[in-house]
Amino acid sequence: MTEIADGITLIDTLLGGVPGRTTGYLVTGDRPAFVDPGPQTSAEHVVTALRGAGLGPDDLAWIVLTHIHLDHCGGAGELAAAFPGATVVVHERGVRHMVDPARLVSASHVVYAEHAPMYGGMSPVPEARVVAAPDGFRVDLGGGRALEMIATPGHARHHMSVLDPATGTVIAGDAVGAHLAGGGLYPTVPPADVDIPAGRASLARIRDWSPTVVSASHFGPVGDPQAAIAVADEQLAVMGEAALRGWLAGGGRDAIEREIERSLPLERAVGSPESAEEWRRLAWYQNNFDGLARWAESASAPPPDAA
Ligand SMILES: [Zn+2]
Structure with a gap:
């Protein structure tokens, strides 16, 4: 557990036990919030960590x-x-999947393939305890403090970032990319x-908020x-161009992979062999090419009303 800003504690949710x-992040207050519980396989660890941080069963107000x-x-x-008093807050596209996660789990397991057991599945959340967060939704922590959720699509359509105006912190999810193993x-x-x-x-929206963390x-x-935001933006730009180049050359996913290895080589970008190894071990690096192939296909499709 590490405090990254006043009242915001990072709790490792140990994907694969590593x-x-x-x-995840515990944000303290009269009505505490926990952001991103992590994979189902780590749920017991996370509950224990929250109990260790002094939260009794009735003390957590928000997930x-x-x-x-x-x-x-x-x-x-x-x-x-x-934590039976906690309300789950999620992008409006996510609500039905919290209540009935079967389709989300099966679709996710197709992507994770042999790594699926590391993630586990998901247990449903009672519908009455799920709230849809529109852009700008405020998570009331009590005592005059609130988190603000903003829509930050890109990594996924249902992606939101969590702002803490009291400290200038952005809990960015995957909006700025990832840095693994010190890379x-x-x-x-x-x-x-x-x-x-x-x-x-x-990224521009997060940048314009002028975060301190x-x-x-x-x-x-x-x-x-x-x-960091400037780096992340440049990387997305290069990656997008490379993906479209590969796709339009007709080479599909493999051509996208070749273009990205040329334009944004993993090892050079992360600057550490250990980090690159972790990217490959988790298959997040390889999953990128599948994601980019889908995006490039839709981005390069002619508009529906074209002749
Ligand atoms: Zn992620």
């Missing part, structure tokens, strides 16, 4: 989700059961609904926020 991969990928939301059902940032653009221009617009789900604060 530290440094996925993080906030940056988006509905299983490494972020999978433990929401177990966490909601352990530099690199974009995470997995299936199924990556949108490069939307991701760049989301930006923290990535994978893993933790990114250093100087403006510099």
Whole structure:
């Protein structure tokens, strides 16, 4: 547990039991919130960590989700059961999947393939305890403090970032990419609904908020926020161009992979062999090409009314 800003504590949610991969955040207050419970396989660990932080069963008011990928939301059902007073807050596209996660879980497991057991599934959350967060939704922490959720699509359509005006902190989910094992940032653009221009617009929105701290789900604060956002934006731009080049050349996913290895090589971008190894071990690097192929196909399709 590390305090990244006044009243915001990073709690490792241990994807695959390994530290440094996925993080949640406890935001203290009269009505405390926990952002991103992590995978279902870590739910017991997270509940224990929250109990250790002094939260009794009735003390957690909010479970906030940056988006509905299983490494972020999978433990929401177990966490909601352990803290029966907590309300789950999620992008409006995510609500039905919290109540009935079967389709979300099966679609996610197709993407994760042999890694699916590391993520686990998801238990449903009672419908009465799920709230849809529109852009600008305020999570009331009591005592005059509130978090603000803003829509930051790009990594996924249902992605939101969580702002804490009291400290200038942005809990950015995957909007700025990920930095693993001490390496530099690199974009995470997995299936199924990556949108490069939307991701760049989301970065501009975060930048214009002038944060003092930006923290990535994978893993933790990114250093100087403006510099990190500039890097993330440049990477998305290069990646998008490379993906379209590969796709339009007719080479499909493999051509996209070749173009990206040329334009934004993983090892050089993250600057650390250990970090690159972690990207490949988790298959997040390989998943990027599948996500980009889907995006490039839709982005290069003629508009519906074209002749
Ligand atoms: Zn993620």
